[in-house]
Amino acid sequence: MKNSSFFAGAVASFVFAFAPHASMAQDDEAPRQVLFTNVNIFDGVSETLIENGSVLVEGNLIKTVSADAIEAPDAFTVDGEGRTLMPGLIDMHSHLCFRNGMLEFRDNYDQMAAGAYTAIAMQDYLDQGFTTARDAGCNILGVAKAVNNGIIPGPRIFPSGGFLSQTGGHADTGSFNDVPGDLDDLEAHMVGFIADGVPEVTKAARHNLRAGATQIKVMAGGGVASEFDPLHMTQYSLEEMKAIVGVAEDYGTYVHVHGYHDRSVNRAIDAGARVIEHNFLVSEETVIRMKEEGVALSVQAVMSLEAFGDPESITFFSADQKAKAAQVNSGAQQMMEWAVKHDLLMVTGGDMFGPDLVRQADNIIWFNDKIAKNPHLSLKTATSNAAEVLTWSGGMNPYKDGTLGTIAEGGYADIILIDGNPLEDIHDLKRDNVDFVMKDGLVYKNWLPDDNAPAFQPAGPERDAYFGLN
Numbered sequence: 334m335k336n337s338s339f340f341a342g343a344v345a346s347f348v349f350a351f352a353p354h355a356s357m358a359q360d361d362e363a364p365r366q367v368l369f370t371n372v373n374i375f376d377g378v379s380e381t382l383i384e385n386g387s388v389l390v391e392g393n394l395i396k397t398v399s400a401d402a403i404e405a406p407d408a409f410t411v412d413g414e415g416r417t418l419m420p421g422l423i424d425m426h427s428h429l430c431f432r433n434g435m436l437e438f439r440d441n442y443d444q445m446a447a448g449a450y451t452a453i454a455m456q457d458y459l460d461q462g463f464t465t466a467r468d469a470g471c472n473i474l475g476v477a478k479a480v481n482n483g484i485i486p487g488p489r490i491f492p493s494g495g496f497l498s499q500t501g502g503h504a505d506t507g508s509f510n511d512v513p514g515d516l517d518d519l520e521a522h523m524v525g526f527i528a529d530g531v532p533e534v535t536k537a538a539r540h541n542l543r544a545g546a547t548q549i550k551v552m553a554g555g556g557v558a559s560e561f562d563p564l565h566m567t568q569y570s571l572e573e574m575k576a577i578v579g580v581a582e583d584y585g586t587y588v589h590v591h592g593y594h595d596r597s598v599n600r601a602i603d604a605g606a607r608v609i610e611h612n613f614l615v616s617e618e619t620v621i622r623m624k625e626e627g628v629a630l631s632v633q634a635v636m637s638l639e640a641f642g643d644p645e646s647i648t649f650f651s652a653d654q655k656a657k658a659a660q661v662n663s664g665a666q667q668m669m670e671w672a673v674k675h676d677l678l679m680v681t682g683g684d685m686f687g688p689d690l691v692r693q694a695d696n697i698i699w700f701n702d703k704i705a706k707n708p709h710l711s712l713k714t715a716t717s718n719a720a721e722v723l724t725w726s727g728g729m730n731p732y733k734d735g736t737l738g739t740i741a742e743g744g745y746a747d748i749i750l751i752d753g754n755p756l757e758d759i760h761d762l763k764r765d766n767v768d769f770v771m772k773d774g775l776v777y778k779n780w781l782p783d784d785n786a787p788a789f790q791p792a793g794p795e796r797d798a799y800f801g802l803n
């Protein structure tokens with residue numbers, strides 16, 4: 334049964350993920366094995382599929398990838414019936430706690446509500462085949478820890494923690510009559526830090542990293558969804574930005590920045606930032622500099638082309654925010670074309686929440702259809718390219734036992750089965766074609782016919798934790 338309704342889909346996959354199965358064929362002591370047969374494999378890197386291949390998963394890792402049959406008599410077998418097997422998708426710019434942007438929770442809800450919403454958002458990511466999310470700013474550090482500890486189901490999270498913003502910067506969600514030192518609600522709940530000067534930014538960055546942030550997110554210039562910062566504004570002095578990068582480097586990780594125009598983006602690169610989010614109003618010279626210096630681009634094709642192409646449709650934006658959105662839209666197409674032309678390291682970074690939450694793959698699809706016209710490149714932005722940037726978290730990467738973003742021996746068993754071939758038609762990535770989702774060797778979604786994939790759920794820490802078994 335294919336059910337595209339958000340809540341029904343979320344509930345259905347939750348049941349699949351955690352329902353205890355009736356029979357377990359395997360010895361409890363032996364590592365659990367799952368054998369995928371009759372699948373065409375997109376490994377996240379190659380331009381061609383391995384046709385009619387097999388993949389053997391043991392425990393939470395991929396043990397064997399083969400163009401031939403694999404002998405594994407004790408494994409659960411999943412007959413892929415010619416589906417495409419590929420790495421779980423990676424979204425590099427999530428805000429898992431936002432429903433309709435930063436200001437909605439400040440004005441209407443509390444952090445309990447944000448947390449409950451986050452749980453739904455995470456389940457929906459899994460249901461769409463996104464097994465990893467780099468969260469670009471939220472009070473998400475405890476959630477990421479809880480997912481890793483098997484307390485709640487969710488994608489792997491590379492959390493930035495609360496984003497860093499100067500007074501009047503993109504994450505300043507205070508009110509007009511605030512005086513210096515006033516905390517607004519979002520800051521009080523560590524969705525973001527308003528930090529000025531080297532001592533304050535140093536402290537905020539360290540505060541995130543002590544609680545498990547895997548990289549630091551900094552607001553480097555004016556933004557659309559905020560009230561006090563015109564788009565042309567450059568945020569943080571070079572000295573402040575260097576201090577933040579220094580803290581990140583002391584932890585062996587990196588800084589990614591929100592920036593739109595040449596001045597803010599180049600200052601951030603001068604200071605050592607390694608990933609630019611958005612970037613839509615920069616010149617071709619800046620794109621070339623990014624290529625030369627190995628700076629990655631996190632792309633929001635839906636936000637910049639579709640949503641900001643019709644700002645009136647964003648009902649929670651003020652008139653000023655709509656005008657800023659239109660300005661961003663005016664540069665987006667050209668900048669992304671330059672990024673393809675100069676072969677930047679590009680990753681998909683949806684920045685999609687609220688009504689767009691349920692269609693994260695559209696960010697890959699729009700990038701392909703409007704810009705790249707190259708499904709192989711577009712798929713890499715959500716698989717191997719994204720995984721390359723995730724390795725920049727170095728020692729802060731909590732997932733050290735395997736690789737991500739590829740179907741490769743020794744990689745994590747983050748695997749999805751697609752009804753179709755997205756290398757030929759990128760639209761096959763849409764959630765209704767995502768028939769099977771495995772993360773870390775556990776099954777979170779199973780739309781395969783019963784006789785092809787027995788109603789199994791390999792035991793595992795998340796399932797056991799959910800049922801209070803450990």
Ligand SMILES: [Zn+2]
Nearest residue numbers: 426428469684
């Ligand atoms: Zn964002």
